Amino acid sequence: MSREVDVAIIGAGSAGLYALSQVRRKTDNFVLIDGGELGTTCARVGCMPSKVFIQVADDYHRRSIFAREGIDGADQLGVDIPAIMEHVQDLRDVFVDKTLGVTDGLDDEHLVRAYARFIDDHTLEVGGEQYRAGAVVIATGTVPVVPQPWQAFIDDIITTDELFELEDLPASMAVIGLGSIGLEIGQALARMGVDVTGVDLLENIAKLQDPVVNQLAVETIGKDFPLWLGQAAQLEKTDDGIRVRAGDREVVVDKVLASLGRRPGFDRLGLENTSLQLDDNGIPVYSAETMQCGDSSIYIAGDVNMDRPLLHEAGHEGRVAGYNAVRNTAVAFKRKTGLAITFCDPNVATVGAQLDELDEAAIAIAEMQFGPVGRALIIGKNRGVIRVYVNRSDGRVLGAAMACVKGENLAHLLAWSIQQRMTVFDMLKMPFYHPVIEEALQGALYGVLSELDISEDVVELEEA
Amino acid sequence: MSREVDVAIIGAGSAGLYALSQVRRKTDNFVLIDGGELGTTCARVGCMPSKVFIQVADDYHRRSIFAREGIDGADQLGVDIPAIMEHVQDLRDVFVDKTLGVTDGLDDEHLVRAYARFIDDHTLEVGGEQYRAGAVVIATGTVPVVPQPWQAFIDDIITTDELFELEDLPASMAVIGLGSIGLEIGQALARMGVDVTGVDLLENIAKLQDPVVNQLAVETIGKDFPLWLGQAAQLEKTDDGIRVRAGDREVVVDKVLASLGRRPGFDRLGLENTSLQLDDNGIPVYSAETMQCGDSSIYIAGDVNMDRPLLHEAGHEGRVAGYNAVRNTAVAFKRKTGLAITFCDPNVATVGAQLDELDEAAIAIAEMQFGPVGRALIIGKNRGVIRVYVNRSDGRVLGAAMACVKGENLAHLLAWSIQQRMTVFDMLKMPFYHPVIEEALQGALYGVLSELDISEDVVELEEA
Numbered sequence: 039m040s041r042e043v044d045v046a047i048i049g050a051g052s053a054g055l056y057a058l059s060q061v062r063r064k065t066d067n068f069v070l071i072d073g074g075e076l077g078t079t080c081a082r083v084g085c086m087p088s089k090v091f092i093q094v095a096d097d098y099h100r101r102s103i104f105a106r107e108g109i110d111g112a113d114q115l116g117v118d119i120p121a122i123m124e125h126v127q128d129l130r131d132v133f134v135d136k137t138l139g140v141t142d143g144l145d146d147e148h149l150v151r152a153y154a155r156f157i158d159d160h161t162l163e164v165g166g167e168q169y170r171a172g173a174v175v176i177a178t179g180t181v182p183v184v185p186q187p188w189q190a191f192i193d194d195i196i197t198t199d200e201l202f203e204l205e206d207l208p209a210s211m212a213v214i215g216l217g218s219i220g221l222e223i224g225q226a227l228a229r230m231g232v233d234v235t236g237v238d239l240l241e242n243i244a245k246l247q248d249p250v251v252n253q254l255a256v257e258t259i260g261k262d263f264p265l266w267l268g269q270a271a272q273l274e275k276t277d278d279g280i281r282v283r284a285g286d287r288e289v290v291v292d293k294v295l296a297s298l299g300r301r302p303g304f305d306r307l308g309l310e311n312t313s314l315q316l317d318d319n320g321i322p323v324y325s326a327e328t329m330q331c332g333d334s335s336i337y338i339a340g341d342v343n344m345d346r347p348l349l350h351e352a353g354h355e356g357r358v359a360g361y362n363a364v365r366n367t368a369v370a371f372k373r374k375t376g377l378a379i380t381f382c383d384p385n386v387a388t389v390g391a392q393l394d395e396l397d398e399a400a401i402a403i404a405e406m407q408f409g410p411v412g413r414a415l416i417i418g419k420n421r422g423v424i425r426v427y428v429n430r431s432d433g434r435v436l437g438a439a440m441a442c443v444k445g446e447n448l449a450h451l452l453a454w455s456i457q458q459r460m461t462v463f464d465m466l467k468m469p470f471y472h473p474v475i476e477e478a479l480q481g482a483l484y485g486v487l488s489e490l491d492i493s494e495d496v497v498e499l500e501e502a
Numbered sequence: 503m504s505r506e507v508d509v510a511i512i513g514a515g516s517a518g519l520y521a522l523s524q525v526r527r528k529t530d531n532f533v534l535i536d537g538g539e540l541g542t543t544c545a546r547v548g549c550m551p552s553k554v555f556i557q558v559a560d561d562y563h564r565r566s567i568f569a570r571e572g573i574d575g576a577d578q579l580g581v582d583i584p585a586i587m588e589h590v591q592d593l594r595d596v597f598v599d600k601t602l603g604v605t606d607g608l609d610d611e612h613l614v615r616a617y618a619r620f621i622d623d624h625t626l627e628v629g630g631e632q633y634r635a636g637a638v639v640i641a642t643g644t645v646p647v648v649p650q651p652w653q654a655f656i657d658d659i660i661t662t663d664e665l666f667e668l669e670d671l672p673a674s675m676a677v678i679g680l681g682s683i684g685l686e687i688g689q690a691l692a693r694m695g696v697d698v699t700g701v702d703l704l705e706n707i708a709k710l711q712d713p714v715v716n717q718l719a720v721e722t723i724g725k726d727f728p729l730w731l732g733q734a735a736q737l738e739k740t741d742d743g744i745r746v747r748a749g750d751r752e753v754v755v756d757k758v759l760a761s762l763g764r765r766p767g768f769d770r771l772g773l774e775n776t777s778l779q780l781d782d783n784g785i786p787v788y789s790a791e792t793m794q795c796g797d798s799s800i801y802i803a804g805d806v807n808m809d810r811p812l813l814h815e816a817g818h819e820g821r822v823a824g825y826n827a828v829r830n831t832a833v834a835f836k837r838k839t840g841l842a843i844t845f846c847d848p849n850v851a852t853v854g855a856q857l858d859e860l861d862e863a864a865i866a867i868a869e870m871q872f873g874p875v876g877r878a879l880i881i882g883k884n885r886g887v888i889r890v891y892v893n894r895s896d897g898r899v900l901g902a903a904m905a906c907v908k909g910e911n912l913a914h915l916l917a918w919s920i921q922q923r924m925t926v927f928d929m930l931k932m933p934f935y936h937p938v939i940e941e942a943l944q945g946a947l948y949g950v951l952s953e954l955d956i957s958e959d960v961v962e963l964e965e966a
Contacts, residue, residue, distance in 0.1 A: 060960070085937055086880075086937060089880045089937055093571070093882075094571045094573065097564060097571060097573060098573050100564065104561065107561060107589050108581060108585030108588070109561060109562050109579060109581055110579065110580045110582050111575070111580055114575040114578030115568070115575040115578070115579075116573070116574045116575055118574050121571075121572030125571050348935070348936075349935075349937075350933055350934055350935055353962075354963075358963065361963070372964045374933040377933045377935055412550060412597060415593060415596070416550075416553045416593065417557060444911065446935065446938055447911035447915075447939075449935070450911075450935065450940050451918065454915065454918070454919070454932045457931075457933070468921055469839055469841045469914070469917050471812070471841055472814050473550060502791050502834040502836045
């Protein structure tokens with residue numbers, strides 16, 4: 039038996055659901071296919087539970103400033119880890135329920151709970167049935183990477199797929215991989231009293247390209263837990279747990295958090311049966327502006343394409359893929375200004391172009407250390423830095439990196455400014471309240487004026 | 503003896519110092535005159551110490567969520583009020599020192615520590631000497647209002663000029679006047695354990711025009727301390743303290759915080775000797791775009807003119823006044839988009855045009871309640887609302903009011919957007935990360951789309 043549909047969407051995660059929102063505006067003849075657990079990666083095991091976990095850890099950690107502020111009794115505070123995990127799970131369930139609203143409303147014709155496999159570009163086999171689809175959207179997401187040798191002691195390896203399911207936490211852990219997830223979770227675990235060691239092959243954390251920001255982030259977060267950088271981790275099972283070696287350092291821990299990244303969910307997809315050209319990593323070659331794979335009728339959206347594994351980018355890509363899939367078009371849409379935030383303390387954020395994409399001779403760097411920033415002093419978090427990359431010739435802001443308190447908010451202000459092609463002069467004409475963290479950005483922008491090829495008489499003012 | 507100067511600036515506070523920064527770029531023949539204590543209102547008794555005070559109160563108050571999060575021992579926390587006050591004073595001193603940097607660098611020719619009095623538009627008497635000035639900038643700031651009848655028990659009245667000097671806090675207080683200062687300080691005092699009663703003649707707090715935002719703010723902040731609204735306070739000295747009556751309610755308190763607003767510092771200025779036209783409140787008539795008083799050579803800047811008593815506006819006005827004073831011009835500069843933030847919890851903020859300035863038939867209101875906002879739920883502060891005023895005909899965002907967590911940051915994003923004349927459609931094309939509080943704004947904007955006279959096919963996308 040075979041069914042004809044206008045569009046088949048493989049994967050009912052964030053990207054798939056955003057694609058669906060576009061498809062449904064044009065046709066009811068679609069099928070959404072998912073063989074795994076419903077509920078998005080973001081809500082089930084990603085953004086949402088991790089932010090709850092971090093919130094509790096940060097609230098608990100805040101006690102370290104209490105004595106200085108005149109609040110007594112900080113040493114009487116303690117954590118009830120099972121209660122924390124229950125709190126995380128409770129809120130997680132709320133968020134998952136919200137994402138299930140869409141799929142709950144679909145009948146069996148529109149939602150098929152099985153895995154899809156390409157027979158050819160237009161034909162999918164799903165649970166023994168064949169679907170002929172005018173267009174297909176691949177939105178199968180990703181799964182955590184766990185290296186093959188670690189399979190020997192897989193019971194001692196935890197990924198974020200399992201972490202938030204735990205009822206208690208191990209006494210000691212190594213966090214292998216210090217990208218966003220490793221940093222966020224490692225710091226939160228440490229602040230909850232777990233004896234954490236962080237290890238990464240690279241010298242930079244959270245993918246930071248900026249050496250000044252990276253150094254500050256490493257030094258500051260390194261006060262919460264040791265960061266072993268620049269050496270690969272070697273793991274070995276011992277009687278007491280897992281021995282982790284990196285260079286000449288070693289530690290024995292109860293469990294290892296594998297935060298080495300995620301790989302595309304292509305396992306059951308039969309991509310080899312399609313006409314798609316695959317890149318060196320086995321990912322279909324596609325356009326980031328149309329989400330179309332080559333000139334096929336197949337579109338790919340979300341973290342499965344390994345480009346921008348972020349919820350809001352999955353939303354964008356899903357919409358574009360859905361828009362084009364239901365029309366069998368390849369309309370190109372502008373990408374949003376890049377924005378990546380690691381919710382550690384201090385927040386690490388990058389916006390727009392980073393140093394490896396810029397010609398350093400053509401830019402000036404607006405830098406502000408947070409030491410003297412009034413609001414940061416008041417909060418007691420004045421270890422931070424923001425660096426803004428500015429085109430020397432015309433003052434246009436191209437990108438930024440930061441490790442600072444409220445970086446998530448500064449990053450939005452900067453991303454919106456960059457997407458609107460604002461210059462330093464444009465930005466300095468905007469209101470900066472007092473005392474707010476936005477004044478750190480203002481300070482950075484003032485500092486770079488003398489390094490630009492152009493100038494204005496009174497930068498803050500605009501004649502009426 | 504008489505001295506000729508290009509510009510005389512009366513008042514070495516924030517507005518005066520910003521004016522000076524412009525004047526010095528053109529001439530060294532200026533005099534800065536101040537008979538009071540040096541250091542700005544902002545740093546000495548305003549923005550800065552109040553934010554430290556609020557930070558401590560909020561950190562202490564945070565314990566109310568600890569049990570829910572799985573953090574034990576919240577009931578063991580307590581406040582050491584003298585230690586808190588010392589912390590506030592320590593940081594206050596740091597901020598005051600920073601503002602003294604400018605005046606410390608001035609010799610006796612350029613900084614005169616006495617009060618100035620106009621003899622005529624161009625002549626000032628200052629400590630027995632006469633100054634002939636090409637232009638004068640009035641930047642004499644404001645002093646707290648204390649009604650005449652209260653002088654009978656003035657020892658029981660505290661203003662923000664004195665509050666942060668206290669070594670201990672009274673056990674009970676009435677806060678009379680629930681503008682920004684009264685709300686911020688009243689809530690902080692309550693959270694530190696002072697038995698606070700708030701009273702205001704008006705039904706709206708923090709000058710909120712928006713009834714929905716006002717109601718939410720009143721209900722939420724009213725959980726910290728009772729807000730008696732809509733009745734004038736009557737004060738009377740008793741054996742036990744001060745009896746405060748408002749309508750049929752009354753309470754006896756140890757001290758009263760007078761936060762009824764501030765009045766211009768004109769007392770010694772001899773404005774009657776100038777040619778300036780004064781308005782009904784005795785304030786010189788001036789242009790908000792040039793800061794010039796009538797067509798005179800006198801300019802007025804900062805909170806003394808009672809228009810926008812905010813530090814960043816004092817900066818703007820001071821720059822404009824200084825720019826024009828040193829040139830004897832009246833160049834008009836655009837005002838920045840209005841932005842006012844009350845740093846209570848939830849933050850209360852207004853941006854751009856408010857309801858009393860708008861034609862309600864011509865606007866649609868984008869509203870988002872924070873109940874379901876993911877990040878607000880995670881923080882445990884999902885009582886909040888944001889309301890954005892949008893031009894129906896073209897979707898342009900005109901203003902906003904909000905009472906919500908991280909309102910200070912949302913207000914900046916909105917103020918910058920409004921100053922750039924962005925529409926709802928422009929804003930929805932910007933990146934919104936996840937999970938962030940900025941998504942509440944996104945939700946509000948989505949919600950208003952159906953009420954606009956125009957529409958776009960896929961509002962989030964822009965063709966390349």
